[in-house]
Amino acid sequence: MADTKKLKATSGRAGRKHFGTVMIFLFLFILGAFMALPVYLAVVMSVKPSQEWFIFPPKLYAMDPTLDNFREMFRAAGQLWVPFSRYVANSVIITASVTAAQCFTASMAAFVLAKGKFKGSKFLNSVIVVSLLYQSNVIYIVQYMVIAKLGLIDTYLALILPGIATPMGVFLMRQSIGQIPDAMIEAAKVDGASMFQICWKIVMPNQKPALMTLIIFAFQAAWNIQSGAYVFDESLKTLPTAVSQAAASGIARQGVAMAAAVFMLVPPVIVFMAAQKNVIETMAHSGIKD
Amino acid sequence: MKSAPEKKKKSSYRSESAECWLMLAPFLIFFVVFTVIPVLISIPVGFTDFDMINTPEFTGLSNYKNLFLSDRTFIHSIRVTLIFAVFSGPVSYVLCFMLAWLINELPSFLKTVFTLIFYVPSMANVYTVWQLIFSGDQYGYANSFLLDLGIITSAKQWLTDTQYILFVVILVQLWISLGAGFLALRAGFQNIDKSMYEAGAIEGIKNRWQELVYITIPAMKPQMLFAAVMQIVAAFTADIVGRNLVGFPSTDYAAHTIMTHAYDYGWVRYEMGYSSAICTVLFLIMFGANKLITKILAKED
Numbered sequence: 001m002a003d004t005k006k007l008k009a010t011s012g013r014a015g016r017k018h019f020g021t022v023m024i025f026l027f028l029f030i031l032g033a034f035m036a037l038p039v040y041l042a043v044v045m046s047v048k049p050s051q052e053w054f055i056f057p058p059k060l061y062a063m064d065p066t067l068d069n070f071r072e073m074f075r076a077a078g079q080l081w082v083p084f085s086r087y088v089a090n091s092v093i094i095t096a097s098v099t100a101a102q103c104f105t106a107s108m109a110a111f112v113l114a115k116g117k118f119k120g121s122k123f124l125n126s127v128i129v130v131s132l133l134y135q136s137n138v139i140y141i142v143q144y145m146v147i148a149k150l151g152l153i154d155t156y157l158a159l160i161l162p163g164i165a166t167p168m169g170v171f172l173m174r175q176s177i178g179q180i181p182d183a184m185i186e187a188a189k190v191d192g193a194s195m196f197q198i199c200w201k202i203v204m205p206n207q208k209p210a211l212m213t214l215i216i217f218a219f220q221a222a223w224n225i226q227s228g229a230y231v232f233d234e235s236l237k238t239l240p241t242a243v244s245q246a247a248a249s250g251i252a253r254q255g256v257a258m259a260a261a262v263f264m265l266v267p268p269v270i271v272f273m274a275a276q277k278n279v280i281e282t283m284a285h286s287g288i289k290d
Numbered sequence: 291m292k293s294a295p296e297k298k299k300k301s302s303y304r305s306e307s308a309e310c311w312l313m314l315a316p317f318l319i320f321f322v323v324f325t326v327i328p329v330l331i332s333i334p335v336g337f338t339d340f341d342m343i344n345t346p347e348f349t350g351l352s353n354y355k356n357l358f359l360s361d362r363t364f365i366h367s368i369r370v371t372l373i374f375a376v377f378s379g380p381v382s383y384v385l386c387f388m389l390a391w392l393i394n395e396l397p398s399f400l401k402t403v404f405t406l407i408f409y410v411p412s413m414a415n416v417y418t419v420w421q422l423i424f425s426g427d428q429y430g431y432a433n434s435f436l437l438d439l440g441i442i443t444s445a446k447q448w449l450t451d452t453q454y455i456l457f458v459v460i461l462v463q464l465w466i467s468l469g470a471g472f473l474a475l476r477a478g479f480q481n482i483d484k485s486m487y488e489a490g491a492i493e494g495i496k497n498r499w500q501e502l503v504y505i506t507i508p509a510m511k512p513q514m515l516f517a518a519v520m521q522i523v524a525a526f527t528a529d530i531v532g533r534n535l536v537g538f539p540s541t542d543y544a545a546h547t548i549m550t551h552a553y554d555y556g557w558v559r560y561e562m563g564y565s566s567a568i569c570t571v572l573f574l575i576m577f578g579a580n581k582l583i584t585k586i587l588a589k590e591d
Contacts, residue, residue: 020498024392025400031389032407035465039410041431042419057434109317118307124314131321132519133576134329141556141565142328142335145342150323165320168470195309217470220413229557240415257418268413269406276402283470283477287512288519 039265046070046258053254069259076246076256082235084242091223091239094156098163098222103214105164107207110173111199115185128174129288131167144229158230159238163222169214175285176210177203210285212278220268240264329573336567341560353567364568366543367551370456371526374547375579378460379525382467386475386517389468391502394479405476412469417534420462424448424535449536455544459532466531467524471517478513482506511587518583526576529553548572 047065078084112118113125143162152158180203188198204211227238243260272279336353340346357364393404423431426447433445448454482505487495490505507514529549532538536545539554548568556565 021395024395028389028392028396028404032404035411036407038416038419038423038465039414041423042414042416045419045422054429057438058429058431105317105320108313112310112313116306116310116313118310121310131325133523133580134325134573139325139328139332139569141552141562141569142332143324145331145562146323146328161320162324165317165324167321167325170317195306196313199313224415254418254422258416261414261416261418265410265414265416269410272409272413273406276405279473280405280477280480283474283513284481286470286474286477286516287510288515 042258042261042265045255046262048255050255069255070263073243073246073256073259073263077242086235087237087239087242090156090227090236091225094159094225094238095219095222097156097160098225099215099218101160101164102166102169102218103211106166106169106173106214107204107211108196108199110170111177111203112195113170114174114177115180115182115203116195125174128167128171132171134167147230152230154231154233154236156236159225159227163218163225166218166221169217172213172217172282172286173207173210175287176207176282179285180206209278209281212275213282216268216272216275216279219271223268224264332566332569335563336570338563340562340566342562346563349563353564354571356564357567357571363543363546364548364551367546367548370543370545371528371547371549371575373456374460374463374528375522375525378463378467378528379521382464382525383471383518383521385464386468386472386521387514390472390475390479391506393476395498405473408468409472411466412472414466417462417531420458420535421449424458426450450541452542452544455536455540459528459535459545462535463524463528463531467521469520469524471520474513474516474520475510478510479506482509515584515587518587519580522576522579522583526572526579548575 041060044060044062046069047067048062049064049066049068052059052063074084077087113121113128147153147158147162152161184202185198188202193201224240225238226244227236227241231237243264246256246260335346337348337350338346339349339353389404389408393401393408396404422429425431425433426445426449428434428437428445430445430448432448433442436442437445446454448458486505486509487501490501495501495504527549529547532540532545532547532550533553538550540546549572552565552568552572555561555568
């Protein structure tokens with residue numbers, strides 16, 4: 001008797017919880033629809049033929065979808081003195097270099113900051129936390145002066161080097177490596193391993209999620225690098241610069257601009273989808289303990 | 291005289307120390323050259339008159355005097371930035387937190403889908419689509435929709451009417467603001483030890499709301515602090531969205547933030563000294579805001 005009563009009570013509670021979950025889903029669904037709407041519209045407009053642009057009222061779908069905008073984008077970008085493939089190659093080279101260099105430098109720095117014993121460790125750690133505030137465009141102008149002084153203007157390096165060291169990359173990595181027990185590091189030291197060996201042979205093989213997260217953030221940033229102020233040689237310009245030039249010069253301007261935006265968005269979305277689980281795992285350690 | 295093992299320990303400490311610096315070097319070189327040096331240069335440059343061609347000329351406090359005493363656009367830009375930060379910062383922070391919390395209550399497949407949906411805008415550069423949505427004629431989606439419902443009777447000039455500009459820019463800024471901070475909070479929720487909730491249930495915690503206040507928030511403080519830093523940076527340095535959406539300069543400088551002002555003097559007029567002074571002021575504001583938020587969040591224990 002008492003047992004069934006208890007059962008009823010718990011099932012009632014579970015039912016309430018279930019109802020709550022449905023409500024949450026509905027709420028997120030509606031809000032998500034609003035969030036996704038602009039991206040959806042961008043996709044729709046990128047396949048809208050030009051004669052549908054001025055239909056009133058504006059439609060939420062394309063009646064006669066076409067790939068003309070994409071063709072026009074490739075054509076217009078291909079006419080910018082160098083072939084389209086050159087821009088793609090530039091962006092791939094730059095994105096790959098920035099991402100690889102960032103992983104390499106951030107991994108070692110983060111390991112040392114998390115586990116190394118040396119004078120200045122505390123100071124450097126606090127510098128990293130404070131500089132999370134400064135990774136923004138505030139220093140852009142002076143950064144340009146430094147790049148110009150180093151004679152890097154009009155080279156790949158002007159686009160690659162400034163993107164390599166990001167405080168956020170090192171910070172996230174450090175937080176993740178900080179979770180590894182000290183005893184493991186000490187044991188390796190007793191066995192005679194150097195810090196360098198411990199970093200690459202023991203710690204990093206266990207840091208795949210953190211590395212994937214770093215790759216995602218680095219990829220997103222590097223993929224969107226505008227070569228604008230740094231490179232004037234057409235053959236060194238990046239894909240975002242080329243597609244925005246194409247979007248500004250094509251006949252069906254807005255359609256091409258949409259096609260360009262959609263085209264640029266696809267790679268980061270794929271990379272993010274592939275690595276989402278790893279990202280969530282890593283970001284769990286992202287906290288700042290104060 | 292020191293004993294042998296102690297000596298050995300000391301020398302191994304010294305060699306570890308050297309190795310640490312060696313491993314830090316690749317990062318530090320780039321970090322110092324492209325972040326630390328620019329930050330350190332911009333402070334003294336703020337006290338000079340510098341056009342990037344001639345040698346900077348020391349002018350003392352005159353840039354700062356001009357900024358606060360005679361540059362009315364700058365004073366206006368501070369107001370715009372504060373309005374912007376007050377609305378977009380906290381709202382986006384609460385949004386990040388709430389969405390992360392709600393998503394975490396769902397089954398795992400839906401978690402993945404919703405995380406993607408809310409995160410994608412932060413990766414997208416689709417200002418053109420927003421321009422179409424808020425286009426001033428009746429072909430704009432916002433106008434067409436609102437006219438249809440009878441909420442407005444004539445097409446509104448969303449992007450050029452000073453009444454709406456800031457509202458539209460803040461809206462779009464909110465849309466792209468679910469970035470790293472949102473992911474950190476998402477992960478924070480996911481990572482909370484489930485047994486803490488079971489223990490809480492025994493202690494008499496009844497509903498999701500109480501779980502949130504008594505268990506979840508205290509456990510997530512570090513992620514909340516990280517997300518706060520991210521949101522502060524985004525809110526105070528907002529500039530690109532405005533310039534892309536409502537043009538530069540915007541009508542009556544309605545969306546003219548401090549960062550836009552720095553862009554104006556740095557990239558358009560090549561007055562680097564003045565621009566650096568503006569950036570230094572922005573640094574100080576952000577630093578202050580960060581200290582304030584850290585204090586508030588740390589206090590809530």
